[in-house]
Amino acid sequence: MSQTAAPRTSEILSEVDRWSAHNYKPLPVVLERGEGVWVWDVEGRRYLDMLAAYSALNQGHRHPRILQAVQDQMERITLTSRAFHNDQMGPFVRELCQATGFEKALPMNTGAEAVETAIKMVRKWGYEVKGVPADKAEIIVCDGNFHGRTTTVVGFSSEEQYKEGFGPFAPGFPRVPYGDLDALRDAVNENTVGFLVEPIQGEGGVTVPPEGYLSGAREICTRENVAFMADEIQTGLGRTGRLFCCDWEEVRPDVLIVGKALGGGVYPVSAAIADDEYMYVFRPGDHGSTFGGNPLGAAVGRASLKVILDEDLPGKSDELGSWFMDELRAVDSPHVDHVRGKGLMIGVVIKESSGPARPFCETLMDRGILAKETHHQVIRFAPPLTIDKGTLEGAMEEIAPVLRGEGVEHSGG
Numbered sequence: 001m002s003q004t005a006a007p008r009t010s011e012i013l014s015e016v017d018r019w020s021a022h023n024y025k026p027l028p029v030v031l032e033r034g035e036g037v038w039v040w041d042v043e044g045r046r047y048l049d050m051l052a053a054y055s056a057l058n059q060g061h062r063h064p065r066i067l068q069a070v071q072d073q074m075e076r077i078t079l080t081s082r083a084f085h086n087d088q089m090g091p092f093v094r095e096l097c098q099a100t101g102f103e104k105a106l107p108m109n110t111g112a113e114a115v116e117t118a119i120k121m122v123r124k125w126g127y128e129v130k131g132v133p134a135d136k137a138e139i140i141v142c143d144g145n146f147h148g149r150t151t152t153v154v155g156f157s158s159e160e161q162y163k164e165g166f167g168p169f170a171p172g173f174p175r176v177p178y179g180d181l182d183a184l185r186d187a188v189n190e191n192t193v194g195f196l197v198e199p200i201q202g203e204g205g206v207t208v209p210p211e212g213y214l215s216g217a218r219e220i221c222t223r224e225n226v227a228f229m230a231d232e233i234q235t236g237l238g239r240t241g242r243l244f245c246c247d248w249e250e251v252r253p254d255v256l257i258v259g260k261a262l263g264g265g266v267y268p269v270s271a272a273i274a275d276d277e278y279m280y281v282f283r284p285g286d287h288g289s290t291f292g293g294n295p296l297g298a299a300v301g302r303a304s305l306k307v308i309l310d311e312d313l314p315g316k317s318d319e320l321g322s323w324f325m326d327e328l329r330a331v332d333s334p335h336v337d338h339v340r341g342k343g344l345m346i347g348v349v350i351k352e353s354s355g356p357a358r359p360f361c362e363t364l365m366d367r368g369i370l371a372k373e374t375h376h377q378v379i380r381f382a383p384p385l386t387i388d389k390g391t392l393e394g395a396m397e398e399i400a401p402v403l404r405g406e407g408v409e410h411s412g413g
C-alpha cells in the first residue's frame, strides 16, 4: 500500500493533525472536488465515492437541482430562527409529511438532534398519554446500535469506546440483542414508552436483522402501547431499495427519524416525524433549535426529497443493489466471509483470520475506490444512488482483485 502521501496531501494531513482533535482515523486522501459519484483529490486523482458520506450523499455530489435550490434560496433569505416564520419551512414539512404519510414533522439539523427530539417526544408522550410515573420512562434500545454522539445517546451504546470516559449517563435505556423478538417482549414493562431501532444497523456493521423482525417488533409495540421509533437516518430516503427500510416489511413506525440524505450532501437537515398524538406534547418553549427549520435548510430538504422521488432513487438502489451484491458474492475470495445488505447498503464481511477490513479499504483507495471499514471486519459499499450500472461494473473490476487479496497487506491468513 502506498501510504507515503504526495507532498500537498501530506502537508494538509499534518495540518489537520496539528490543529484539530484526533477523533477520526480517515483514509489519507484529501478531496477538493466532487461531482455525481466522483471525487478528486488535491493531486488530481479521481475516485469513485462508495461511502457517500455515510449515505448523506444519496443524490450524489453537487446535484444540479439541489445546488439550484441552494443558490435561489441564498438570493432571498438564509436564516430567520424560529422566533419568526419563514416561507420555506411550511412547504418543507408538508412535503415531508406527504412523502412519509405522517401528520407532523419537526425539523432539526444533525441526525443526533433528531434522535434526541424523538427521545424527548416519546418520553413526554409516555408521561402525558400513557400515564407512566414521573421519571420512570424506559426506551428499549438494541445491542450494536448507533444513534449519534450526544452524551445521552452514547450512554446507551454497547460499544465501550463510544462511552469510556464520557459518563455519567442518562438512565432509562434498557438494551436487548438486535434481531431477537423474545428479548424485546421480555424487556417491555409498564414503564416502557418506546423501542428505538435501526432497520439495518449501519455503523454496527451493516447488520441485517432476520426477516420478520421489524413487523414482529411492530406487533409487540402496538400490543404493549409502546412507540416504535425507527432511526432511518442512514437506511432511509432510498438507500436500501425502498423509500424507507421499514417499507420492506410494510411497517409504519410511530416515530420516524430522518437525516443525512435529507440534506442532499450540502447542508445538515434532519427531522423527527410523527402523528399529532406524539407531536402535540411539544408546546412553546419545550424544545427548539436555532437553525432547525431555517429557510436555507428547508429549501435544501425540499429539493433533496424531490430528487429522491423524481429520479426514483429507491428503485435504482433496489435494482442495482441486487445486481451488485450478486457480483460481490460471486468473487472467489479466501478472505470474504459473507456479503450482506439491502439495496445499495452493502457490507462485505472479512474473515477474522484475514485481519481487519482497513487494509482492504486502503488498497481499494490506491485503485481509485473510496470505501470505509465499519466495525473492524466489514467493508461498506454505499455509493450515491445516482450511480449507473456501467460505473458499478467498472468498480467491480477494481474491487474483485482486492477482495481476493491482491496488494492487501493483511496481518493474518
Ligand SMILES: *Cc1c(COP(=O)(O)O)cnc(C)c1O
Binding pocket: 054, 109, 110, 111, 112, 113, 115, 146, 147, 148, 149, 198, 202, 203, 231, 232, 233, 234, 235, 259, 260
Ligand atoms: C449517522 C447516524 C446518526 C447520527 O447522525 P449525525 O448527523 O452524525 O448526528 C444517527 N443514527 C444513525 C442510524 C446514523 O447512521
